[in-house]
Amino acid sequence: MSIMQILKYPDPRLRLKASHVNHVDNDIRCLVSDMFETMWDAKGIGLAATQVDVHKRVVVMDLNGDGSSPRVFINPEIEVLDATCVAYEEGCLSIPDIVESIERPSRVVIRALDEDGISFQEDATDLLAVCIQHEIDHLEGKLFVDYLSAMKRQRIRKKLKKNRE
């Protein structure tokens, strides 16, 4: 297992659209285990392969952030069950130290493959619903800052640049 480098906003590679995984094989399982290690090392609760510059539709998650609830979503798709939006304070490992309130549909059904390539379906509310929508956005090359005003986004870019210097 190894810790991968996490791309940081505004890296253009975060804008690439990830491709469908045709076979859940050992290469994918290796990627998954490296992604878990990378996510835990960075103290995150979710990570999309896009963020480690692998443009495949793979997401890992551990909503407790302590290794107790590891979850894998390969080729994840959602359908909105309740379009009523709820606001959550979102952060992102690719946008360090920035937290913003983002509104998303409150209830979705998730369809995905697990790391054995077995399909499953699950109803999601609260943090799971927010997190899967955030991660699927990554696979589409989208970031939570895209939901903010251009002015706010500009301010965030400046702040990140300053933090890097």
Ligand code: NI
């Ligand atoms: Ni993120």
